[in-house]
Every structure is written in C-alpha cells, then in structure tokens.
Amino acid sequence: MNILYLNNSVHLGGDTKCILKLCKELKHSNKVIMASNGGSLINEFEKMGIKHYKIKPVSSINIFSMIFNIILIIKIVKKESIDIIHSHHRMTTLMSKIASKFVKVKVVHTQHLCIENKFFLTRLTLNNIKTITVSEGAKEILKRKCKLNEKNITTIYNTIELECKNKEVDxxxxxxxxxxxxxxxxxxxxxxxxxxxxxxxxxxxxxxxxxxxxxxxxxxxxxxxxxxxxxxxxxxxxxxxxxxxxxxxxxxxxxxxxxxxxxxxxxxxxxxxxxxxxxxxxxxxxxxxxxxxxxxxxxxxxxxxxxxxxxxxxxxxxxxxxxxxxxxxxxxxxxxxxxFDVDRYIAEHVALYNKVLYSE
Incomplete structure (x- = not known):
C-alpha cells in the first residue's frame, strides 16, 4: 500500500519517534511518504530514503495556510497514488479529511495526548475517522468528552527504537x-x-x-x-x-x-x-x-x-x-x-490499515 504520514513538525518528541518507527518498519514492503513543516529530525527521514513534502505550519489556525495545505495534500495523493493518510496532529487530520472529499484516499488519525480541552474541535475533526489512541485513557476521553463512536477508536500501545548508531554520551x-x-x-x-x-x-x-x-x-x-x-x-x-x-x-x-x-x-x-x-x-x-x-x-x-x-x-x-x-x-x-514489543506494534497498525482500506 502507499502511505502518507502527516504531522505538523518532526521534532524530538514521541509522535515523531512513532512515525519514524512506522516508516522504518514499513518502507520495505510499502511506499512511504512523509509531509510536515520540518524540524530537527528531518534528516532521519532523509537517511531512510523517505521522500518529504513541506507543508505550512498548522499549530495556529490560518485560513490561507489551511487552503494551501489542503491543495498540497490533494496533489501529493494524486502524484504518489496514496491509499491511506496517517495523520498525527489534529489539524493535519482535519485538512486530510477535507482533502479526502476531493480525492479518493482513506484517513487514519493517531491521538497522542489525553486532551483536556478543545473537545468540540476534536469531535468535528475525528467524527467518522478511524482513530488510534496510544492509551485506554486517551480512548476514554474521546468517547466521554468528545462523544466519538467507540467502534472507530482502537488503542495501540507505543513501542520504541532500540537501535542507536550514536553512542556518544554527555x-x-x-x-x-x-x-x-x-x-x-x-x-x-x-x-x-x-x-x-x-x-x-x-x-x-x-x-x-x-x-x-x-x-x-x-x-x-x-x-x-x-x-x-x-x-x-x-x-x-x-x-x-x-x-x-x-x-x-x-x-x-x-x-x-x-x-x-x-x-x-x-x-x-x-x-x-x-x-x-x-x-x-x-x-x-x-x-x-x-x-x-x-x-x-x-x-x-x-x-x-x-x-x-x-x-x-x-x-x-x-x-x-x-x-x-x-x-x-x-x-x-x-x-x-x-x-510494548515492536512486532505487535507494527502488526496492529498494518491490520488497521487493511481494515480501513478493504473492509469499508
């Protein structure tokens, strides 16, 4: 399958590490593309040979940036024949959801935090979107506070990258x-x-x-x-x-x-x-x-x-x-x-991707 991973930035945070792990494990048997506003870990994707498209920042709502990004997402989907967009930020998921109205592509979202506010915007974004939560606690918040349908939410516990080439210690x-x-x-x-x-x-x-x-x-x-x-x-x-x-x-x-x-x-x-x-x-x-x-x-x-x-x-x-x-x-x-074994982590993601692509 052809997968587009989408996030606001690629920094030294847990969300980026999760995307890196998915890219590393799936790139051999799938076409994997990345899009973000860049960040300190962009070189890690480049080292793996992952093509990267740069979007405009999405952390603050700017209508012109949103329009630009939606058009860019549509272009990427068409050019790279993307089957599924896996977004790791609420705003990139919203833009992907809008883009999917104009081009044939499925959207998956990962909710990395147990949110404490913006419940309405989260519901608006994630309604009818297959969502991965990284904990049962995050899942419960989406169900109770955002009133999202439980059948669209799957918990997949994170894993980590154990291999490290840089052995230098402070x-x-x-x-x-x-x-x-x-x-x-x-x-x-x-x-x-x-x-x-x-x-x-x-x-x-x-x-x-x-x-x-x-x-x-x-x-x-x-x-x-x-x-x-x-x-x-x-x-x-x-x-x-x-x-x-x-x-x-x-x-x-x-x-x-x-x-x-x-x-x-x-x-x-x-x-x-x-x-x-x-x-x-x-x-x-x-x-x-x-x-x-x-x-x-x-x-x-x-x-x-x-x-x-x-x-x-x-x-x-x-x-x-x-x-x-x-x-x-x-x-x-x-x-x-x-x-938290890596084999379980990858298998559960692939199973969800297949379910989204072939079971609907």
Whole structure:
C-alpha cells in the first residue's frame, strides 16, 4: 500500500519517534511518504530514503495556510497514488479529511495526548475517522468528552527504537557516574506540563538528606532558561543538571539508575518504555496513559501529580533497598517485552490499515 504520514513538525518528541518507527518498519514492503513543516529530525527521514513534502505550519489556525495545505495534500495523493493518510496532529487530520472529499484516499488519525480541552474541535475533526489512541485513557476521553463512536477508536500501545548508531554520551553524565553517584533523570521537553519544576523540587527535597544522589534533566524547551534560574535560586547547581536534548536517549539511559516522570498530562509517554528496555525503573505521576505502563510496585511506582513528599519517599525506598531495586529492574524489562514489543506494534497498525482500506 502507499502511505502518507502527516504531522505538523518532526521534532524530538514521541509522535515523531512513532512515525519514524512506522516508516522504518514499513518502507520495505510499502511506499512511504512523509509531509510536515520540518524540524530537527528531518534528516532521519532523509537517511531512510523517505521522500518529504513541506507543508505550512498548522499549530495556529490560518485560513490561507489551511487552503494551501489542503491543495498540497490533494496533489501529493494524486502524484504518489496514496491509499491511506496517517495523520498525527489534529489539524493535519482535519485538512486530510477535507482533502479526502476531493480525492479518493482513506484517513487514519493517531491521538497522542489525553486532551483536556478543545473537545468540540476534536469531535468535528475525528467524527467518522478511524482513530488510534496510544492509551485506554486517551480512548476514554474521546468517547466521554468528545462523544466519538467507540467502534472507530482502537488503542495501540507505543513501542520504541532500540537501535542507536550514536553512542556518544554527555560528559557530565559520565563524570557523575564515575564518581559513584546514584543518578535520577527525567527525559522530557522542558515545558510546564511535563512537571519540570516539580522535578527540581523533588531533587531539592531528596538531597537535603541524601548527598549521594544527583538529578539530571535531559531535554530542552520553552522553559529551559527559566528552569536554570529556578535551579540557581535554590542553590541546587551541584545537584541538578540540565543536559539539553539528546537524539540517543537509550545510550544515556544505560548510565541512569532511576527515571522520574513528573508530567501533569501525557498520552502514552515513550520515556518509561525506553527506561524499561534498559532495566531502569520509573517513578511517575498517576495520570491517564502513564498508569497503563507502570504496575505500581512492580516496575516502578505511581505518585499523585505534584506530591513532592511521596516522590522523595519512593526515591529513598529504592536507594536504600537493594532487593526492591533489583526486583523493579527485572520486572521493568519483563513487562516491556510483554506489552510494548515492536512486532505487535507494527502488526496492529498494518491490520488497521487493511481494515480501513478493504473492509469499508
């Protein structure tokens, strides 16, 4: 089949990683095309030989950009004989839906986040569109808040890319590991809803009584400079380090002892899966999506959002209990293999594509 993957941008985020994985696994037996406004990972698609078309940004509604993009999508579908458009952004899905009225093509959407607003626009966009949700939590929101038909929604848990050619690891991380510190990391964009300030607060609370632990933030974002100021104000520069974004997170996780995820909202975050693949336990917020990855007490712990005290308590429990830590590590890998295997991920996508193309 001929597939067009469509997204607003291709950045260092979970949605782009999912598209990259689909392209890598499906390009050998299918024609795969990509369209986006570009981004930091565009070279990764080019390395795979994936043709890329550039659309105009869709994050803010601009009628002229929308018209341009709709016309471009129609042209791509005709030129490349596209059978199915798989969109990973609500606005690109809306534009694809409109384009499908003028050209014969099927549209599939992946909902990556458990949305908290814009329910009407989401319903308008996704009504009668086959939709993939990355968690049962996201599916429930589309059913209850957006009033979408359950028969059009399928949950497919994410997977991750385990292979990584770039083996270079941040020197600060290696230095801290060599000194024997217990390393706790959060890997995320540095934006408010990822709970990055909570992460710093957890670090401050923890190191008051344990000087053998260091905290690392791997990522960047609009709050990067403000967060560095926050760390400095708390006199935490010796304990909390912002390492910036990395295109080889898996390689860095090989040196990490524990991962935190302090997010306030997620879909099905990839970082816990990456951590589990390296036998690294995760302490994360008890929110939709994330709680489907973590079995409390088996491969990590779930903590209510913003509960700094309990995050600190769980870190200390793991640090002080070798038997508990080893058990969490082994269960992390076991659950990863059982629930988030790449073969399952690809097979479920292909099955859905075939259903959309041939069963309607």
């Amino acid at each position: 020197l600060k991380l290696l230095e801290l590991k060599e000194k024997g510190f217990f390393l706790v990391a959060q890997v995320s964009r540095i934006i408010d809803y990822k709970g990055v300030y909570d992460f710093v607060d957890v670090a401050e609370s923890t190191v008051k009584n344990n000087k053998d632990i260091r905290f690392l933030l791997i990522g960047e974002g609009e709050e990067s400079e403000n967060l560095k100021k926050y760390i400095k104000q708390g006199n935490l520069e010796e304990y909390v380090y912002v390492l910036g974004s990395k295109d080889n997170v898996i390689e860095h996780l090989k040196y990490i002892d524990l991962v935190l995820l302090c997010s306030h909202i997620e879909g099905l975050p990839l970082v816990p899966l990456e951590a589990f693949s390296e036998r690294v336990p995760v302490i994360a917020t008890n929110i939709e999506g994330t709680k489907e990855e973590i079995v409390d007490g088996e491969n990590g712990f779930l903590v209510e959002p913003k509960n700094i005290e309990v995050f600190t308590e769980k870190i200390n429990d793991i640090f002080n209990n070798k038997e508990l830590y080893n058990s969490l590590k082994e269960n992390a890998y076991k659950i990863f293999k059982e629930k």
